[in-house]
Amino acid sequence: MSLIDSGPGGADTLQLQVRAIRLQAERTHSFELSHPDGALLPPAQAGSHVDVHLPGGLLRSYSLAGDPQDCSHWLLGVLRELDGGGGSRAMHESVRVGDLLTLSAPRNAFALAPAANHSVLLAGGIGITPLKAMAHVLAAQGSSFELHHCVRSPQYAAFATELDGIVPTGRLHRHFDGGVPAQGLDIAELLASPAPGTHLYYCGPAGFMQACADASRHWPAGSVHFEHFKPPISTAPAMPAGSFEVLLAHKGVRVQVQPEQTIIRAMELAGLRVPTSCLSGLCGSCKTNYLEGDVEHNDYILSDEEHKTCMTLCVSRARSPLLVLDL
Ligand code: FES
Known part of the structure; x- marks a missing residue:
């Protein structure tokens, strides 16, 4: 990190054009973005996210969901939050095909480990976006992996068709809980016995993150990777007193x-x-x-x-x- 003069149009931002908006699932659209001149975009590793400057002055981070090996465009998946701060609403209501959006360069704090024997990708709802990018890379490498997508119902399973085409047969598991997590995937059982060299990656809403964290505490150091897209509500840090x-x-x-x-x-x-x-x-x-x-x-x-x-x-x-x- 360095001190920078950041902001819309600054040196660390890109102006990209919205090429397509597609309905991916209930309350979820994907946004395909590319350079207005058709130039290739900077490489973005699987797990990367970008900041999007939204209409109304909002700034939101979204994971890149596309194939990292394809630099012709970036793909975002956005769930319209019913009680969010307006970022997802702005994406759904104000952004149209042809619009120019200002984005930051990609950052990655959720990278794939270089040499795993096996990878377990565990997504809750719209948390599928960074894991889909990982699935592209692992599949292209011929690496061993499995992907679990936990959602309320098939209508909420974003990127379903694409994932069906990416993940090898028998390695893609969708778990429907009808809105009651206890009726869905038994995360504790899935993560009970990690095989040597296995890495775990998970992303999803707060309750899902907590369940994954609890179920993977005994995994070897360095083998568990995760990304929150909201702060855990119950553990928001208190600001300590003292200057x-x-x-x-x-x-x-x-x-x-x-x-x-x-x-x-x-x-x-x-x-x-x-x-x-x-x-x-x-x-x-x-x-x-x-x-x-x-x-x-x-x-x-x-x-x-x-x-x-x-x-x-x-x-x-x-x-x-x-x-x-x-x-
Ligand atoms: S601005 Fe500090 S971690 Fe996001």
């Missing part, structure tokens, strides 16, 4: 962070801009290396290993009086 000082090592600038103030906010007030998107510890936009200090990590994206050197400035804080950032 501390942030030193930007390379700039030589010091910023005081007040109680109930985020590092991002304190830096903004000091005229220092950093890239942000979710402001919830979910997307990794504000991930920054730190050189010194005792960090309280409140994000949902970085691994324990990454926490030794990196932090998210939007939600994480210092317990120590001084925090030195690699900026």
Whole structure:
């Protein structure tokens, strides 16, 4: 991460044209985006997401659901949330074929491990989007994998036709629970006995994420990968009291962070801009290396290993009086 001059049309953004919008499932549309001139898009690994600048000034992160090996277009899958903050409504109601949208460059905090013996892809609802991209890559590599898609009913199974064509026979499992998770896939049973070299990837709504986390606690370190698309409601980090000082090592600038103030906010007030998107510890936009200090990590994206050197400035804080950032 670096200090940047980000924003619509800035150096880290692209203007793409909406080429197609397709109904994928109940309340779910896909949006196919490509360069207005037909130029190839930057490579995006499976698991990547982009920030989309939406009509009305909203900014939302969406996973790329297309085939990462195809740079002719990017594909988003968007569920229209009934109680969301307006981002999915804006995508569904205001975006039309032919429109130009401003997007960030892709970021990936949910990458495939390079050498797994077997991969278990576990999706809840619209959480299928990054896992579909992974399925494209694993299938092309001839890698061993299985994909489980947990949804309310067949009407909610987005990208069903495409997945049927991608995933090898017998490796795609759809689980319908009628809206009652206990009637669906027994996640604890599925994840009870991980075979050596198996990696797990999961993405979905909060309850699904919790079930997957609980069921995979005994898996070997480094073999479990996940991406939240909303902060877990019940465990939203409380902002600890106490101020501390942030030193930007390379700039030589010091910023005081007040109680109930985020590092991002304190830096903004000091005229220092950093890239942000979710402001919830979910997307990794504000991930920054730190050189010194005792960090309280409140994000949902970085691994324990990454926490030794990196932090998210939007939600994480210092317990120590001084925090030195690699900026
Ligand atoms: S802005 Fe998304 S993790 Fe900080």
